Amino acid sequence: MAAEETNKPEAVAIENVAAIFGVTGLVGKVLARKLISNPKWKVYGIARNHDHQITPIDQTPSNFHFIQCDLLNPLQTQKRLSLLQDVTHVFWVTWASQYQLDSVDCSDQNKAMMSNALDAMILNAMALRHVSLQTGMKHYVSLQGPFDDIKEARYYNEECPRVNPSCNFYYVLEDLLKERLNGKVGWSVHRPGLLIGSSSRTLYNFMGSLCVYGTICKHLNHPFVFGGTKKCWEETCIDGSDARLVADQHIWAATNVGLDDHGHAFNAINGPSFTWKEIWKALAEKLGAQASEEGTFSEDFWYSKAMADKKQVWKQIVAEAGLVQTEMDNLANWAFLDVLFRCPVKILGTRDKVDGLGFTVRYKTVDSILYWIDCMRDEKLIP
Ligand SMILES: NC(=O)c1ccc[n+]([C@@H]2O[C@H](COP(=O)([O-])OP(=O)(O)OC[C@H]3O[C@@H](n4cnc5c(N)ncnc54)[C@H](OP(=O)(O)O)[C@@H]3O)[C@@H](O)[C@H]2O)c1
Numbered sequence: 297m298a299a300e301e302t303n304k305p306e307a308v309a310i311e312n313v314a315a316i317f318g319v320t321g322l323v324g325k326v327l328a329r330k331l332i333s334n335p336k337w338k339v340y341g342i343a344r345n346h347d348h349q350i351t352p353i354d355q356t357p358s359n360f361h362f363i364q365c366d367l368l369n370p371l372q373t374q375k376r377l378s379l380l381q382d383v384t385h386v387f388w389v390t391w392a393s394q395y396q397l398d399s400v401d402c403s404d405q406n407k408a409m410m411s412n413a414l415d416a417m418i419l420n421a422m423a424l425r426h427v428s429l430q431t432g433m434k435h436y437v438s439l440q441g442p443f444d445d446i447k448e449a450r451y452y453n454e455e456c457p458r459v460n461p462s463c464n465f466y467y468v469l470e471d472l473l474k475e476r477l478n479g480k481v482g483w484s485v486h487r488p489g490l491l492i493g494s495s496s497r498t499l500y501n502f503m504g505s506l507c508v509y510g511t512i513c514k515h516l517n518h519p520f521v522f523g524g525t526k527k528c529w530e531e532t533c534i535d536g537s538d539a540r541l542v543a544d545q546h547i548w549a550a551t552n553v554g555l556d557d558h559g560h561a562f563n564a565i566n567g568p569s570f571t572w573k574e575i576w577k578a579l580a581e582k583l584g585a586q587a588s589e590e591g592t593f594s595e596d597f598w599y600s601k602a603m604a605d606k607k608q609v610w611k612q613i614v615a616e617a618g619l620v621q622t623e624m625d626n627l628a629n630w631a632f633l634d635v636l637f638r639c640p641v642k643i644l645g646t647r648d649k650v651d652g653l654g655f656t657v658r659y660k661t662v663d664s665i666l667y668w669i670d671c672m673r674d675e676k677l678i679p
Pocket of ligand 1: 317318320322324342343345346365389390392430431432433488491495497498499
């Protein structure tokens with residue numbers, strides 16, 4: 297009798313209820329998997345389209361509920377989200393990407409998206425304890441220029457002032473949260489650098505772009521070229537942010553920082569710095585492409601030009617390798633890669649604040665990239 301009782305799976309009481317906005321995106325997917333695997337969490341995942349790579353269609357765990365909702369539609373958002381009355385923690389890892397970054401339209405649209413969600417939730421989710429907002433390291437710089445040619449790299453900490461004049465939707469979202477939560481609900485903001493993860497729903501998808509490019513190079517026996525500026529090739533210019541680290545940091549802040557903390561900002565970056573030059577060969581080898589010593593770096597190579605006529609090649613690779621059906625554009629954004637490798641400003645941060653508060657997760661960026669190549673293979677997004 298006693299043995300029988302010991303063998304029975306114990307029902308674990310739900311302690312926290314998450315609403316993940318952007319559950320199919322780079323960080324949303326990881327957050328969902330991490331929280332679902334803990335039976336003390338119940339998870340609502342919100343996006344416009346389901347992605348069954350979060351949880352297989354026939355094995356949806358009982359503590360996960362996908363809510364299909366277009367957050368830009370206020371009536372639909374009100375109808376579907378006002379039902380989620382048991383939410384204790386919100387994770388905002390989404391954004392509206394229709395308009396150009398740093399435009400008034402982009403700010404207005406992102407503000408509307410978050411307002412719609414808050415309107416539907418604030419009065420209904422009475423147990424709401426924390427809202428965790430994801431923005432990015434672009435908080436500290438404007439891509440509109442002017443660009444000073446500063447010799448020494450500057451490392452931004454969380455107290456660095458906002459950039460003026462700028463129309464950055466990150467500022468608008470922080471201000472909106474502060475106003476709407478009004479000191480009654482704790483919140484934190486997380487600022488990743490270049491996100492390294494796996495998704496087919498992401499506009500600025502570095503891993504998708506890199507992997508599709510490398511796969512096509514291998515298929516056509518073309519060299520794996522870094523097309524960008526010498527400065528971006530040889531110098532430390534950007535921080536990598538592994539999606540696992542960013543998800544862990546969201547959970548850490550949401551569950552540890554304390555209710556009386558309102559609007560704590562945290563850089564969410566891997567830690568050790570890197571240059572593309574020192575890791576490029578390892579990336580090429582992992583993707584089975586060739587990076588020769590000479591000819592790997594080119595200032596004249598533009599991904600958007602070189603890849604413009606490769607859609608059919610990708611279709612062929614997908615069919616031959618039996619991959620999940622994707623168009624090249626679902627994974628790769630060539631214009632983004634062109635801008636990233638020619639970025640006129642360095643966007644680098646410090647980790648002192650999270651380190652000081654005891655958040656210890658760190659990755660080497662080359663290891664993050666190699667890990668996520670394996671994940672994309674496991675998900676059958678690339679061969
Ligand atoms: N990507 C990067 O490298 C990077 C780097 C630093 C900072 N950030 C910042 O991180 C934040 C999140 O960006 P991300 O790139 O991580 O996200 P992402 O991977 O592009 O994911 C966006 C998520 O939001 C959902 N979504 C988009 N529009 C929606 C709508 N109208 N209604 C409901 N759901 C919607 C998408 O799914 P559906 O399309 O199916 O709705 C998807 O699940 C942004 O503030 C971004 O600027 C990103």
